[in-house]
Amino acid sequence: MSKSVPANQCPDCNGGLEDIKLFGRSWKNPLSGAAIDAEVMYYAAANAKRSSMMSMYEEAGTVRATMCHECRRIFLHGIPN
Ligand SMILES: [Zn+2]
Numbered sequence: 001m002s003k004s005v006p007a008n009q010c011p012d013c014n015g016g017l018e019d020i021k022l023f024g025r026s027w028k029n030p031l032s033g034a035a036i037d038a039e040v041m042y043y044a045a046a047n048a049k050r051s052s053m054m055s056m057y058e059e060a061g062t063v064r065a066t067m068c069h070e071c072r073r074i075f076l077h078g079i080p081n
Pocket of ligand 1: 010011012013014015068069070071072073
């Protein structure tokens with residue numbers, strides 16, 4: 001049984017949660033310092049296959065990321081389409 005916790009409160013320490021952005025970063029060019037950042041915005045079913053035309057996954061929903069002010073734990077929340 002999971003205890004009921006408000007969506008803006010950490011279930012571990014009761015600290016406040018704030019929205020954050022998660023992203024991946026490509027290799028960084030040592031001369032220019034430039035890299036490509038890609039935000040983690042979507043999720044798909046575990047068995048999702050890439051489409052043949054665009055090589056993209058069919059998204060099942062979006063991801064909301066939050067972090068606790070106190071213990072710094074990061075939470076991911078799926079928002080179905
Ligand atoms: Zn916490």
